[in-house]
Amino acid sequence: MPVKTYREAINEALHQAMREDSTVIVLGEEVSGGAGCDGSRDAYGGVMGVTKGLLPAYGEARVIDTPITESAIIGAAAGAAQTGLRPVAELMFMDFFGVCFDQIYNQAAKFHYMFGGKAQCPMVIRCTTGAGWRAGAQHSQNLTQMVTMVPGLKVVCPTNAYDAKGLMLQAIQDNDCVIFVEDKILYDTSCEVPDEMYTVPFGEAKFYREGSDLTIVAISNPMHKVLAVVDRLASEGISCDVIDPRTTSPLDEEAILESVETTGRLIVVDEMTPRCGLAADISSIVAEKAFDSLRAPIRKVTAAHSPVPFAPNLEDTWMPQESDIESAIRDVLEYA
């Protein structure tokens, strides 16, 4: 099977979806890039190069460069979704959600419900997230928890290229507003990705490793750190169930609960701030529904409760690191 990067996998999904369905459009800032530049309309392909090649294939009517205008991008996508198109809007950095949040949580997320099921909003909002780029507080944060708590939105966090393609194809087919969170650290990671179209269903967790001593749930980029630690500790005989929910809304609660019922221990790892976050949410679900199975306190391994700092040493300390994950595992296993 061919090996593709996370970036190539998403690009391929967009190509295939646009080829199959003429109502799929892509819009955002410099998604062809940059409009008005002489002779190089496909020069950019989005700030991360994910939409490169779409313009020559599908034309200006369906690959639409916009001004820097986040509210209008999301509002236009929502209006277009209500009236016959399937827009994929790019918001460049998740940090920019604040600029257009009304259009996300008051508009797109609510159309179907508050209009009595008579409107649909089949749109995808692509955005990038993730620290580690030395990009400072306004280009690094992960706000997945803010959109996960909004009823009406579906939220997708692919951790590898295979899932990224299948989840993107699923997202474009879906009739609700889907937030598609791409960790920019992962763009150049790769794995085997089929050439043909396939979908990965929402709400079905993936088991990266199967084990009996403890359950580790990890979201997005930290999964790769978890796997490195778990594989090292395997030589000491530590056996972990490692679960990637893949979508935070819907969340595959069943997979997590079943695992904890076997292992009796839970660690949740994500790169978000700890208060009211996904790690807290998953911990509370397990505490409420699988309390009798627990043999040790649940541990959260998250970012620090601060904006993302600029200084490299501080940013590295801010992010959950392999050492944090390893000590959490040892603590939980040592608990009497």
Place this chain on the structure above:
Amino acid sequence: MSTETNSLLEPKSTEQLLDAEKFLQAYRAMRTIRSFEDRISEQFMKGNIPGFLHLYSGQEAVAAGICLLLDDNDYVISTHRGHGHCIAKGADVGAMMKEIMAKQGGLCDGKGGSMHIADFDKGMLGANAIVGGGPPIIVGAALSAKTLGTDRVGVAFGGDGSSNQGTTFEAMNLAVVLKLPAIFLFENNGYGEGTHASYAVGSRDIASRAQGFGMPAYQVDGTDLFAVYETCRKAVEHCRAGKGPVTIEANVPRFKGHFEGDPQAYRGEQEVEKLMKDQDCLAIARARALKEKIVKAKDLDRVDQEVAELIEQATEAALAAPAPDDSELLKNVYSSAY
């Protein structure tokens, strides 16, 4: 509110563009809006309507005038003062009454209410309780029209209050950049909630501000159905010809408070009484239609009578209808499997 003559101000309509059929259609819409709102105001006072009501009385000629030029395939998006737009676009008055009374059979199954009333079969994409929430969405509807190659037009209604929101600016700019068939129709009733436009709108008027985005913009006397129709006709033709967006600023009175029950301490003495006496678009339209012999008084009286019966039936049916079942609570949060 500025009504001074300037380059943007459309002259009072002199051409008689409305024939008897069109006039009666508009008059019926205007009368239905007025009667509907008078009745829900009364029902609200009786405690039969939950929540808030923001009434449109005094502005009827604007909704009726532009909707004469639109059909079910064209899109409008509305404000929290949205009953008038919904009725003018052809929504079922009985289902509207049920929705506002939070009953089964309402346009949105009792999930929307007054501030989120919508009728997608009629191209009415919803009242919007967020000031400035609608313009970006109508840009999307206009984008669909352009991308799919239809000649549909999208109209975003807004008030003077929404003209100050950033979302509105972004929507106007994007519509110009992408040359979309969108009309930004500002009904300047002089008040954004309880704050006067002379304080809150920093520019001379809204139309000239919109013109700065690079689109044609007109001002029109919103109490004059004929003038509204004439101005909107130019705007709709411009959009259907693929020439991009247009803005219209219609100056209108607001007969009611921001919401029903608003004591309106911010308004001048006798202000509302004077407006209702001198600037009632229904009385003005009726007088002109009779003077120019477009219709006879008995034709108008018949419409009044038919509308009165319609509103009576809608009210009785809504009062008698059951509330939504509790099992509806979690229905339609998502449109496909969760």
